[in-house]
Amino acid sequence: MLEVKEEELKKILPFDGPSIDEVKKYLEKYNDEYIVIKCGGSVLVDQNLFNIFIKDITTLNKLGFIPIVVHGGGKRISNKLNELGINSEFIKGLRVTGKETIEVVEKVLIEFNQEIVEALKKQSCNSETINSKNNNIINVIRENDQLGYVGTPTKINKTIIDKIVNDKKVPVIAPLGLDESNQTYNINADTAAGSIAKKIEARRLIIMSDVEGVLDDSQKLIPEINSISIKDLIDNETITGGMIPKINNCLDVASNGVKGVVIIDGRKNHSILFELLSDKGSGTLIRQ
Numbered sequence: 001m002l003e004v005k006e007e008e009l010k011k012i013l014p015f016d017g018p019s020i021d022e023v024k025k026y027l028e029k030y031n032d033e034y035i036v037i038k039c040g041g042s043v044l045v046d047q048n049l050f051n052i053f054i055k056d057i058t059t060l061n062k063l064g065f066i067p068i069v070v071h072g073g074g075k076r077i078s079n080k081l082n083e084l085g086i087n088s089e090f091i092k093g094l095r096v097t098g099k100e101t102i103e104v105v106e107k108v109l110i111e112f113n114q115e116i117v118e119a120l121k122k123q124s125c126n127s128e129t130i131n132s133k134n135n136n137i138i139n140v141i142r143e144n145d146q147l148g149y150v151g152t153p154t155k156i157n158k159t160i161i162d163k164i165v166n167d168k169k170v171p172v173i174a175p176l177g178l179d180e181s182n183q184t185y186n187i188n189a190d191t192a193a194g195s196i197a198k199k200i201e202a203r204r205l206i207i208m209s210d211v212e213g214v215l216d217d218s219q220k221l222i223p224e225i226n227s228i229s230i231k232d233l234i235d236n237e238t239i240t241g242g243m244i245p246k247i248n249n250c251l252d253v254a255s256n257g258v259k260g261v262v263i264i265d266g267r268k269n270h271s272i273l274f275e276l277l278s279d280k281g282s283g284t285l286i287r288q
Contacts, residue, residue: 004063012062014055017270018278023063026277030065033203034165035276038193040072041210043266044112050119053208056272057170058125065276066165069127070173070196072189073112080108093242094143094150097186102149105186106132106176113174120170128164131174132184135160138177138192140185151177151185153192156199190246194253194261201257206275207250208266213284214239214247224285227251250286261286 004012004027009020037057043049060067077095081088081104089096097105113131120127130137137160140151164171175192177185190207197205214222217238225233230247233239239247250261264271264283274282 012059014059014270014273017059017273022279023277025279027063030203030276032066034066034068034197034200035060035204035206036068036070036193036197036200036202037206037208037272038070038072038189039208039266040074040189041208041266043208044071044073045075046267049266052269053266053272054116054119054123054125056270057120058123059273060276061125061170068161068165068171068173068196068200068202069116070175070189070193071112071116072175073109074189076112077105077108080104091146093245094147094188095186096147097149099149102184102186105149106184109174109176109186110134113172116172120172125170126168127170127172128167129174130160130164130171132176132178135164136176136178137161137173138187138195140177140179140187142179142185149183149185151179151187153177153187153195156196158200161196161200190249194249197253197258197261198256203259204276205250205253205258205261206272207246207261207263208271209246209263210265210267211243211263212265213263213282214243222284223281224287226287227255230286247286251288254286255288259287 043053057067078088110131113129117127117129137157138153139155141154143150143152161171175187175189177187212221216222254261262283262285264275271282
């Protein structure tokens, strides 16, 4: 059981996060259960948001929760490819990844993976890298020939995650996988996070992005949706474009052993803590 005394909570919690009284209520809710947190968008390029994200993961760790971080890196990859004069092409939001591109993608994501681990360690939060070169946990097959080295996860090695967690470390996972011949593939970070959350039967999958969540036609946040309301929102074109595969991926995860998937706004301070440890939550909760 999670036992954190009030004096300890005062030291652990940020002053502008959820209140101590609220946090106390939620300490038992996620006891001994995995929480997968996928971070992308501004959180990964804005230094201030990145620092808050690192502190929030550290806070969860100190409170006795089990956060598992899956990160993207699209903007960093694009910047590096531009620098090298390699053109980026996308099909339905996925980067076409040729032989030259996959080498850059792997290098950028592994460097970034290490950066996140180092940032957590500086906050006294022990963590460990998981990527295609170290502790690989994702086996893939090629998604299709058009996309090149873009993979669809076929198998997740839960044993490695369990071992890292049992050592009281936070696993930090890059969206890379290997095929049968040990070729590296790029994986959409939402897809990677969803596959991992399903395999380890996480209590929650939190997807941090640059949107508040799902908005209605008056641009107001919808706090909770399910398979029936999602169909209606797609039919009446409230959910459109790139949001459709994102929501369908969330629904697939919520229908396969994960109690809830939440899309939250990573641009808001402590949005992870408010989602897990406050009455109002943050973003849109997607259930079956």
